[in-house]
Amino acid sequence: MGTVKKRCVIISASPTANTDFILSQIRKDDFIICADGGADKLLGTGVVPDMIIGDLDSSKKYSEFKDTEIVELNTMKDDTDTLHCAAVAMNKGYKDFLILGATGGRLDHTLGNLSVLLFLSKYGAKGAVADEYSHTSLLSLGLNEVKGVKGKIVSVMPFACESATLTYLGLRYAMDRGTVTADFPYTISNEAICDRVSITLHSGTALLIISDEKY
Numbered sequence: 585m586g587t588v589k590k591r592c593v594i595i596s597a598s599p600t601a602n603t604d605f606i607l608s609q610i611r612k613d614d615f616i617i618c619a620d621g622g623a624d625k626l627l628g629t630g631v632v633p634d635m636i637i638g639d640l641d642s643s644k645k646y647s648e649f650k651d652t653e654i655v656e657l658n659t660m661k662d663d664t665d666t667l668h669c670a671a672v673a674m675n676k677g678y679k680d681f682l683i684l685g686a687t688g689g690r691l692d693h694t695l696g697n698l699s700v701l702l703f704l705s706k707y708g709a710k711g712a713v714a715d716e717y718s719h720t721s722l723l724s725l726g727l728n729e730v731k732g733v734k735g736k737i738v739s740v741m742p743f744a745c746e747s748a749t750l751t752y753l754g755l756r757y758a759m760d761r762g763t764v765t766a767d768f769p770y771t772i773s774n775e776a777i778c779d780r781v782s783i784t785l786h787s788g789t790a791l792l793i794i795s796d797e798k799y
Contacts, residue, residue: 590614592678594669595633597621597699600688605716607631609684617673619665622685623649637672638665664696667703681711688715698791699775702744704779723785730783730793733776737795740774740783742766748788754778761786 593614596604603625610616610631612724618626620638623646636646639659646654659669666686673681681704686697697713701722704711712721723740738755742748746766752759756775764771783792 589613590678591615591680591682592617592670592673592676594619594666594673594681594683594686595622595625596666596686596693597624597682598685598689598693601625601685602716603629606684609682609714614682615673615676615678617669618646619669620646623652625685635669635671635672664693664700666697667700670700670704670709670711674704674707679709681709683711683713684715686713691697698743701791702789708735718793720791720793723783723790723792725785725787728744728783728785730776730781730792730794732779733781733794734779736776737797738774738776738781739767739772739793739795741787741791741793743791745788745790748790749786750790751784751786752782753780755783764790 591609591614593616595646596619606625606628616633617635617637618633619798620640623633623636626633627645627648632649633652635653635655636649637655640646641659658716670681683697687694701711701713705722712719740750742764747763749761749763752762754776756777
């Protein structure tokens with residue numbers, strides 16, 4: 585009996601993606617989908633994706649993965665390759681997602697990939713976008729607890745809304761039902777002073793961005 589794969593990892597095609605970081609995030613039991621040129625990040629690494637999905641305008645060598653299912657999309661489409669990958673995986677029953685190679689390069693692509701987190705949440709799944717600098721997820725309404733973050737930089741950004749109301753526990757700059765607006769996101773670069781941080785999202789939608797260092 586084969587190993588049951590519980591998490592879907594989507595590898596997108598950012599030109600600045602760090603292949604070593606991508607490899608460090610992949611588990612043996614992950615279901616791996618490459619969004620078009622994301623496939624080229626895995627060439628020569630020994631990691632074989634389960635699927636490659638895209639209009640194949642950015643991958644130069646996808647055909648070298650002989651045992652991988654390849655789904656070619658029409659170039660005239662409304663969704664992005666990364667969003668399409670997420671939809672396919674959800675139809676297969678996946679609810680837990682990690683998206684890599686999705687930041688850097690063109691800003692519109694980065695924003696589009698962050699929007700996939702909203703798409704996942706809308707249909708009852710959860711996900712994160714990660715690179716070598718930060719780990720970004722969408723806060724759930726209500727209590728959110730994060731462990732193992734003492735000393736890390738924690739930022740909360742209103743996303744796809746005018747404002748978000750928040751309560752913090754375990755961060756250097758406390759907040760009790762404070763409201764942060766999209767045009768004045770003063771909740772950047774807080775610091776975790778406890779190993780476990782609690783963030784309650786009372787209203788709105790917001791991204792939780794955890795980074796190792798200030799830049």
